[in-house]
Amino acid sequence: MKLFTWVFVALHLIITILWIANSPALFSIAGMVAWLLLIAGGFGLYFKTKQMAVIVSSSFMVFLLLLTGLIEWTVSSMP
Numbered sequence: 001m002k003l004f005t006w007v008f009v010a011l012h013l014i015i016t017i018l019w020i021a022n023s024p025a026l027f028s029i030a031g032m033v034a035w036l037l038l039i040a041g042g043f044g045l046y047f048k049t050k051q052m053a054v055i056v057s058s059s060f061m062v063f064l065l066l067l068t069g070l071i072e073w074t075v076s077s078m079p
Contacts, residue, residue, distance in 0.1 A: 005051045008042050012057040019064050035065065 015035055018026040025031050042058030045051075 002049075002051070005045060005049055005054050008038070008045055009053050009057045011038055012042065012061055015061065016064065019068070035061070039065070 015026065015038065018031075023031075026035065039058055039061045042054050042061065046054045046058065
């Protein structure tokens, strides 16, 4: 189970790299669905394993998601 935890953390790291690179793959519909599923899966995995690394990386993913929404809202409200 610990290996599965580190796989989730690695996937969260890949999403963070794609977010920094502003990858169109991440911001497509499929990318957003995968992002949300990984967040939900990370929180679900935390409740099964109680591994701190999973909750930290999942919480950071939620932060990035909220920051993305804030950036999108700010940019779309500009004239």
